Amino acid sequence: MPPSWQSARSRRLPRTGETVSSGGGRPARAPSGHADAMSSIDLEDLTKEYGSTRAVDRLTCTVEPGRVTGFLGPNGAGKSTTMRLVLGLDHPTSGTATIGGRPYATLREPLRTVGALLDAQAAHGSRTARDHLRFLAVSNRIPARRVDEVLEETGLAAVARRRIRTFSLGMRQRLGIAAALLGDPPVLILDEPVNGLDPEGIVWIRDLLRRLAREGRTVLVSSHLMNETAVLADHLVVLGRGRLLADVPTQDFIEQHSPPRARVRTDDPARLRATLLAEGYTVQEDDGRWVVKGARAGEVGAVAAREGIPLLELTDERASLEQAYFALTADEAEYTAAAPASSTVPQEA
């Protein structure tokens, strides 16, 4: 049973359901100064309170065009609320959320600017996919040919005449993405778009979102899937309890929030281990190799060379976004069953 505020927020949605799409049927956008100027998402001291809950807390950041920005944070961190504020589906308590310098509500043709997917389940089950998109197209003055184009682009052409209630979660997700793309918008805001997609669908959406960003669009994507976000996003905005925890390139985020580790193999493990322990490193055995925490491969190599210990293998261990994310957000989760430990973290498929 969803909490009562969920149905309340559903009632606030426009006739299009939770899918907001833009119109116009423009040709594919080429990267241009024009697109850049009109399509960054700017949050300025953005705050949203629900009673005593501060869902978004003085959030200031800019989501830039031309890259995929991953929007991360534990459950209840304020991601969906922020997206809803940007889309004018809710009003800030204070501060501003603007697209190209203007609040969504004041955009002359708002639905031609932003394509969004907030809840793939919101589409009318009794309509066919094609009718759903045609309805959106008509109400947003989008040429009918765009319907066929986005059905093709999202791999739904073959099921276009099926009723949405017969769709799997992944098919609904594709339909939501089709609706978001309908108006060829310069800004895309997608809440958990990978949800329910099969491995082929995940690769498809990864390629699609990267292409859209390369074309100069602003692409903001929330996700709980760290491996996927690490591959997809060039940049990260991370929230914790409504506050901004990080606004950095993905690679910098990983490097900043995960200590270095080196993996080493030798035929004299006892001596290497004793030497590294004496140097103050933490050493752990892992499948015949040693993992040296807090050290780069170069440092381990230097110690081994000095002591004349022959090495058979030596590499820097690549830190994962997941490790970095948990290091940063460990104290920020609103809902945690237990202290996060790597063994209790849900693994991605």
Ligand SMILES: Nc1ncnc2c1ncn2[C@@H]1O[C@H](COP(=O)(O)OP(=O)(O)OP(=O)(O)O)[C@@H](O)[C@H]1O
């Ligand atoms: N309409 C509402 N009424 C009351 N509280 C709300 C409402 N919408 C969100 N909240 C609260 O605001 C906080 C932020 O919720 P939000 O859904 O934005 O987080 P989220 O980061 O999207 O979480 P998740 O990852 O679980 O989707 C939570 O404490 C949530 O319970």
